[in-house]
Amino acid sequence: MSEMNLEQMTETYYDVLKEIGNIGAGNATTALASMLQCKVDMKVPQVRLLDFKDVGSEIGGEEQIVVGVYLAVEGDITGSIMFLLPVDAARHLVEKLMGMQMSGDTFGEMEISAIKEIGNIITGAYLNSLSMMTNLKILPSIPSLSIDMAGAILSVPAIEFGTMGDNILMIETQFTDDMEMNGYFILVPDIESYEKILSSLGIG
């Protein structure tokens, strides 16, 4: 087991994540625009290192209902990634993608697979940019989806970060088509993979 911890790694890793976030969000925006067949803008992503206790308020409170898409990552690095979207933004994207209004408040089978697809595209775009920058092979699993309280969904990556320290690293991206949407992206490589990522970029 490595002696490094997340806080020590953070400064360099921050910059790396920011760059990955930038390129990834750019790719994701392009993919989203072609999928939705409309113009999508994005702002420069914000990378944040948060204390566990602040994670919930960062995305609008622990009880805010969000959609979480979670994938395991294998290949040269192992870990997991998560993409989070407030439920109203998810509904907006689904309606846009399917070209119709959702009948009720709940997501049916069709809507859920649409959301998974959106999650797939967005996380795929991030992973592609990470893979290209590092020359590491990164294979995502099939996405798994949960619609629940933000605190509960974030407990999953928080626990993974919890094995390394007391913070969670989060990339916030704002997408806009005709609605402003905040998407949150969380990449959790296991500790050996952190070092692989950094050393493949020549900064390990």
Add this chain to the structure above:
Amino acid sequence: MADIVKVGMADLKVCKAPDGLTTLGLGSCVGVAVRDPSTKVGGLAHVMLPDSTTISQNGNKMKFADTGIQLLVEEMIKLGANKSRLVAKIAGGAQMFAMQNKSDLVQVGKRNVDACKKKLAELKIPILAEDTGNNYGRTVIYYPETGDFVIKAVGKNERTI
């Protein structure tokens, strides 16, 4: 006017009735609620990981079932609780995502619940009720006055255990 004290992730708090304790959006973490029915001293821990001994970054005692529950009981005793009278209720430990083939970490909800039960048994604190497992998040509110442990989940009726 009674206060409801908020407990964050990997955090714990103690109080005296009529005050209460709450933690919002428990997922795979476990909320461990303990009280002394006689002095009405209560405590709530938001446990994140099962075992401090397997992790090198274990400075935050509140994060783990073993050290967190230990600390919770110590804090309660400072506030006037008697260890031999303590009783517990637990909630949480959900599996939020249905991943088929994944590592231990995905099963962490169940492992957290098991670890909390083990630690409570070791401290000889009986578990009066639990609402654990499944695949949804829970907000909990604990009232040391009555021992009521109120559980809220999205799209479900509020219940008290």
